Amino acid sequence: MKSKAKGPILQRRDQVDATTTDQRLLDSRGPTDWVHSDPWRVLRIQAEFVEGFGALAELGPTIAVFGSARTPADHPSYAVAEQVGRRLVEEGFAVMTGGGPGVMEAANRGASQAGGLSVGLGIELPFESGLNEWVDVGINFRYFFVRKTMFVKYSQGFIVLPGGLGTLDEMFEALTLAQTQKVTAFPVVLIGTAYWSGLLAWLRDTALADGKIAESDLDRLILTDDVDEAVAVMTASRSTR
Numbered sequence: 077m078k079s080k081a082k083g084p085i086l087q088r089r090d091q092v093d094a095t096t097t098d099q100r101l102l103d104s105r106g107p108t109d110w111v112h113s114d115p116w117r118v119l120r121i122q123a124e125f126v127e128g129f130g131a132l133a134e135l136g137p138t139i140a141v142f143g144s145a146r147t148p149a150d151h152p153s154y155a156v157a158e159q160v161g162r163r164l165v166e167e168g169f170a171v172m173t174g175g176g177p178g179v180m181e182a183a184n185r186g187a188s189q190a191g192g193l194s195v196g197l198g199i200e201l202p203f204e205s206g207l208n209e210w211v212d213v214g215i216n217f218r219y220f221f222v223r224k225t226m227f228v229k230y231s232q233g234f235i236v237l238p239g240g241l242g243t244l245d246e247m248f249e250a251l252t253l254a255q256t257q258k259v260t261a262f263p264v265v266l267i268g269t270a271y272w273s274g275l276l277a278w279l280r281d282t283a284l285a286d287g288k289i290a291e292s293d294l295d296r297l298i299l300t301d302d303v304d305e306a307v308a309v310m311t312a313s314r315s316t317r
């Protein structure tokens with residue numbers, strides 16, 4: 077009688093497979109459409125979470141710094157971001173950015189040059205820019221939403237410098253998570269009164285006035301031009317935990 081053990085499964089007579097699982101794995105050159113299918117993507121997403129959690133779990137106190145990818149090195153915001161990176165390190169924080177150019181590069185530069193931990197969470201984009209040279213621990217993500225989870229999970233506060241859509245997305249993500257109590261005790265400091273005042277005025281005069289947000293939502297946002305004040309907010313928040 078034909079009989080075969082397939083792992084814990086017993087097959088007999090005409091139920092016996094003609095090939096082994098290993099043979100099918102190693103020999104097959106079948107269709108490859110599955111590489112682009114959602115179930116396969118789910119595994120890649122899972123792998124990205126595993127890599128991120130594994131690399132960042134032991135970071136210690138960390139502050140995320142956000143801001144424009146388009147800020148040139150001779151722009152005043154670049155020097156401010158560099159100072160933010162340096163001051164955070166002096167207060168014992170690791171500095172985490174999107175790992176790109178502009179403000180991200182400046183904050184990583186300040187942190188690295190101050191001898192601290194400079195982390196970059198990069199993102200795969202159609203136009204490749206890669207991690208900036210001041211990132212000392214870097215991860216490149218395929219998926220924005222996985223990367224965003226890492227920023228919120230592994231930093232204890234956000235410092236936001238002038239930026240565009242990406243920066244606004246990151247700031248409003250933090251504010252939404254705080255409003256819905258998904259995160260608690262998570263300070264968000266905006267640096268650059270001239271740049272941010274118009275947005276804050278609209279939030280107060282239109283969104284708040286029309287009942288779309290609450291006073292407490294605005295209270296969470298701290299606006300300053302003073303790097304030391306921004307860093308002090310992060311330090312104070314750490315000591316209240």
Ligand SMILES: C/C(=C\CNc1ncnc2c1ncn2[C@@H]1O[C@H](COP(=O)(O)O)[C@@H](O)[C@H]1O)CO
Nearest residue numbers: 142143144145146174176205239240241242243
């Ligand atoms: C636009 C250019 C490069 C983009 N490279 C980026 N690399 C990493 N992270 C990025 C990049 N662009 C945006 N981000 C994220 O959004 C924020 C900045 O976006 P903004 O629209 O410039 O404000 C930033 O905090 C990142 O997390 C060309 O050089």
